[in-house]
Amino acid sequence: MNERYDYKKYSDFDRNQIINKLKNNLTDSRFEHCLRVESEAIRIAINNNYDSELAGLAGLVHDYAKQMSDDKFKQYIREYRLDENLLNYGNEIWHGYVGYLIIQQELGINDSRILNAVRYHTIGSSHMEKLSKIIFMADYIEPNRNFPGVENARKITNSSLDEGVIFQIKNTMIYLVENGNKIYPRALDAYNRIVDLNN
Template structure:
């Protein structure tokens, strides 16, 4: 995927190369490579859906920016910013998006609401998801190295109609969490109820 025409500095304090340099300090090689694949997939989905490829690409690139931050970093931010105290009962699987978007905003100088929402909601979804939130949600799920039962159906649905991919992924994720008897963050239940009802 060629990125020379994507001027991320229109939306961030740094250009693409500098953002990747920052991410290399925070993420393991495998995680960074995943972020690059999600970036490329987000650009592809933006093209298919008439969305801004630069906005989608940047959101895809930084979606896991906070994935490997320390528990202390997240807990401090939750307390200092007076976020939902219920979050403290969960872990990085929830925090890296639902709290991590604040790190993206403050450390990379990204203030575009579309990008920040896409990062915030890329794991649990939301009751209302704009096209960029949907794109990153699905790009993370269907990027080329993903390989699990149902991935082919997820890709077909997403490329045919983005929203159908969102509905599919959200249902599959909830089934997995319930099947594994994992606690579900309340906002994820609200998102599921809205998404399954098609409330967009």
């Protein structure tokens, strides 16, 4: 497990305090997932010449809001006048797309790169910074993931972070359509963007 950073540079709390908060907010398995995403984000960052301290912290906190109540998310959507269409979706979208605000308030993290990485970690975005790509992929391929194709996703991501992002966005679209799930329009924007980039 990584303990090279205390993360005080980017948060009002140090790593041990953040870990205690995560333990209070999350089930054990979700908490363990956060630690794996932290390590995976550090690994991918180093591979891509990116600041591994920023990546580690973003990975550690990315699911901080995952088990907040629906009411709390709805309250945030209204209070911050976010896209009202968010109310037609659920926790899968909210814990990132709204959860970043909760992280900002409760962990005192104000670095926009970290907040954007949390915001976009489940649906991607049409304009992803490098840290957003790192967290998007770290969450997808952390060592306990075992969906069909995960080995391929790991191989692609290890040779190209951008190709990994494209792989995940496409596969997620296919999954959502095949399962008859709604697609939040911002996720569609991310997909359209990669189609444009490839043409």
